[in-house]
Amino acid sequence: xxxxxxxxxxxxxxxxxxxxxxxxxxxxxxxxxxxxxxxxxxxxxxxxxxxxxxxxxxxxxxxxxxxxxxxxxxxxxxxxxxxxxxxxxxxxxxxxxxxxxxxxxxxxxxxxxxxxxxxxxxxxxxxxxxxxxxxxxx
Numbered sequence: 001x002x003x004x005x006x007x008x009x010x011x012x013x014x015x016x017x018x019x020x021x022x023x024x025x026x027x028x029x030x031x032x033x034x035x036x037x038x039x040x041x042x043x044x045x046x047x048x049x050x051x052x053x054x055x056x057x058x059x060x061x062x063x064x065x066x067x068x069x070x071x072x073x074x075x076x077x078x079x080x081x082x083x084x085x086x087x088x089x090x091x092x093x094x095x096x097x098x099x100x101x102x103x104x105x106x107x108x109x110x111x112x113x114x115x116x117x118x119x120x121x122x123x124x125x126x127x128x129x130x131x132x133x134x135x136x137x138x
Contacts, residue, residue, distance in 0.1 A: 002133065004038040006108040007074065008117035009048035009100065011137055012041070016049075016065065021118055021137025028116060028135075032073040040111060043078040044103040077107050084110055097122045108132055 005028055015025035031037040046069070053062035070076075080088075087106035091097060097105070101122050108115045114133040117123060127134045 002112075002114045003036070004111055004113035005040070005116050005135065006104055006111065006113045007039060007041040007045065008104045008115060008119060009045045009052070010119050011116045012045075012049045012069075013052060014118055014137060016053075019138075024135070024137040025116065029072055029074065038111075038113070039074045040077055040107060040113060041074055042103040042107045043076050044100050046076060048100050081110075091126075095122075095126055097126075105132060 007025070007028075011021070011025050014020070015022040028037065028039055032039040046066075049069075050062045050066060053065050084103075084106050087109050088099075088102040091102040091105045092099060101119065104115055104117070105123075105126065107113070109132060114135045115123065116135045116137060118137045120136070123134060126132055
């Protein structure tokens, strides 16, 4: 089993809403705390979660989430190296996926990590091509 995971926004949103697969995300966070697993999320994907909460609830709820999230054993990747930039572009051009999803994939690629998601619509084709590993929460 891999010990490095990248969270996609939909995985975090599922966990926050208590949807199917929330236990998978909670379990990975616990493994990061207890077993030293690395759990990463690019700030672009964190922005997706913040935006969704601000839109669907309000900015105070989004701020509360951000405060809580910052205390979790999740490393926020907030830089865009040239290697990341190129990988983001490659995924965006090759698979026509959303811009933010390209960040999650590129981050996973550069960290030899598994993408944690429920977004079959965007990522099934990439998994079938054998380009990355996915941990489907549902």
